[in-house]
């Protein structure tokens with residue numbers, strides 16, 4: 001895999017001596033292009049299952065009531081905006097830790113730093129791996145969140161991909177995952193989605209997590225667990241169960257966490273990186289702080305401070321848990337309705353989180369948009385929260401029509 005700016009023609013043009021001559025045009029962000037197309041579509045009954053944010057039955061992405069209350073409290077009690085430091089808000093990190101790792105061995109010996117979203121945590125982890133082992137490799141199951149590979153490549157890691165999911169059968173190709181990782185070398189990093197896989201919605205079973213954890217120990221691999229949807233799959237503890245198995249089994253682990261979905265914070269950019277590197281704890285800590293200091297100096301405060309206020313208060317914590325549970329229940333209800341609407345959607349019932357992937361070609365995805373005003377990303381990922389009791393039937397009818405037209 002090449003980095004986005006790394007090509008022979010780019011270096012030839014850079015040799016011209018004009019600074020920006022070396023830049024290559026970059027493709028527009030597909031999701032942003034989709035938002036624009038959707039906004040401009042005049043058809044009544046258009047359906048957006050493209051954009052990756054939670055939506056309620058009314059199609060809104062509301063601020064959680066617990067968050068509003070915490071923000072109000074912050075407004076009244078925050079008397080300074082003075083700098084915090086590159087670690088961010090210690091209270092936020094301390095309160096978040098047991099929610100993710102529990103209180104047992106999985107939570108032991110962690111260094112934590114607040115980051116600008118899960119994306120910031122992933123980039124920081126990638127920079128750390130790259131600094132620790134220049135040219136290190138990272139193994140990534142495909143399909144994945146499309147920003148994973150470029151983040152890692154930009155940080156100088158070599159991205160190795162393997163197939164982990166087959167949209168046709170809707171099943172994990174776990175044998176392919178295992179055989180790819182058997183080829184990985186000691187010190188390689190392995191990216192694993194903690195839960196609610198984006199885009200497939202297909203997560204490993206607990207036995208499969210155990211097999212992965214054991215393989216990583218045997219081959220000396222370092223897991224980078226990306227947990228961006230905790231609480232939106234099967235529940236807060238259930239969604240962290242695989243991650244905790246890995247944490248209890250493997251010594252060196254990195255966890256990139258996002259509060260942007262499960263606290264509804266999105267634009268507030270609220271995340272954290274947790275690293276356990278028992279034999280290198282001090283040097284890892286100082287390097288993380290140096291990378292963070294040089295990238296964003298210190299993370300944005302507001303989202304993390306509001307999360308801390310929620311987690312410090314039993315009443316607000318309960319309110320947040322209940323609201324998150326309502327989001328989770330709605331996602332599961334839509335999954336059930338899809339499965340009832342068409343037997344070909346049956347596997348979606350057992351998948352988890354905000355996303356699933358249909359077995360549609362890019363041309364069929366295009367037909368869904370052109371003929372039926374249904375918007376999804378080119379890889380046929382659907383945002384489950386984009387559907388409601390009312391739109392399930394037209395969605396299923398459009399899917400059937402597109403398959404009939406194109407298989408004739």
Ligand SMILES: Cc1ncc(COP(=O)(O)O)c(C=O)c1O
Nearest residue numbers: 117118119145198226228258260
């Ligand atoms: C799998 C995965 N990881 C990380 C992120 C990044 O989340 P954030 O918005 O907190 O940067 C996303 C966002 O969509 C995601 O889907």
